[in-house]
Amino acid sequence: MPDIPPASPPTDGDDLAERIRATGARATPARIRVLELLTAAPAPLSHQDIEGALGAASLDRVTLYRVLDWLVESGLAVKRADERRVWRFSVVGGGVHHGHVHFRCETCGRVFCLDAPAPRPPRLPGGFTLARAELDLSGRCAECNAGGGGT
Amino acid sequence: MPDIPPASPPTDGDDLAERIRATGARATPARIRVLELLTAAPAPLSHQDIEGALGAASLDRVTLYRVLDWLVESGLAVKRADERRVWRFSVVGGGVHHGHVHFRCETCGRVFCLDAPAPRPPRLPGGFTLARAELDLSGRCAECNAGGGGT
DNA sequence: CGACAGATGCAACAGAGTTGCATGAATACA
C-alpha cells in the first residue's frame, strides 16, 4: 500500500465545504474529509488508500463508496480502473489533475501523475468517435530503482 | 455483452494442439477451445465473453480461469484490466495482437484493437524506468454511432 | 494397456463493489 504524503498545502475545510455546497449537496464531514484527501494526494487514490488514510476517522465502507461515487457524479473527481482492477479516484478542477499521463510502479504499486500532455491519439477507423484517451505507463519508480527493492 | 464474431478463419484444432504441446503442456479440449476462441476474436475477450461464447461446451469457471492464466504464463496470451474492472485476454504471436492501442466503446462496451503503433511515451522523471506503455481510447464505435443506439 | 503427472471440477473462500432500509444530521423554514 502506498502511503499518501500530503503534497499540497492543507486545503481549508470551509473552502471545500463551499465547493461541495456549490454542487447542491450537503457539506458533510465525510465528503469534506474525502475531498480533502483527494485534493492533497499527488496521485489517484484507491478506495483502500483512502480508507487507510482516514485512519481513526474512518467511514463506513459503503459511505466511502457513495461519497466517491457522488464526487464523480458531481464532476469533482474522476474514477478509473487501474491495472490491479481497483478504482482510483482523483479530483478535477482543483488544478491538480485531468486526463493526463499516469505511471504505475510495478514494484511498489504507487501511481504517479506525470506532468506531460495527453498523448496524441492515432487516427480512428471510420465512424468511430473519440471521447477520451488515457496513456498508462508502468515500470519502476525512482525510489524502487534506488532502493534496489523488489523481485 | 459484445457478441464475438469469428473474424479469422477457423483455426485448425490440431494446429492449436501442436502449439499448446509446444509449450510443454497438455493439449486438452478446454485449452484448444479457449485458444481457438481467442485466436478468432477480433478484440480482447473477458472471462465472461468466453464463458458465453463457449455456450453448451462450457467449462467450469475455475477451469476457464486456470486455462486463461496458463495462456498468459506460457506466453500465448496477455491479460489486461479494462475500464470495467474485468480482465481481458488476447492471444499474442498468432499475429493478432501485441501491446498496441485499444478502443473501448462506451455504448456497447466492446473493445477494439486499432492498427496503430504504440504511442511514444513522454519523458519520465529522473530515476524512473519504463516497462510498458498502453494507450486506451474510449468513445463510440462506428456501429453505435450509425445505429444511434443508446443504452 | 497401464502408470503417472498434470488438468479438471466441485466447493468453499476472498476482495471489491452494490442495494435496501432504518436511523441520523445538515439545511431550510417558521
Added chain:
DNA sequence: TGTATTCATGCAACTCTGTTGCATCTGTCG
C-alpha cells in the same frame, strides 16, 4: 431559535470477479 424535511450515513446482506484446496479424471509416455 426550534422544528421539519430530506439527504446522507451506517448496518447487513448480497452480487460479481477471481482464487485456493482437494479429490477425481485424462492426456501422454512407456
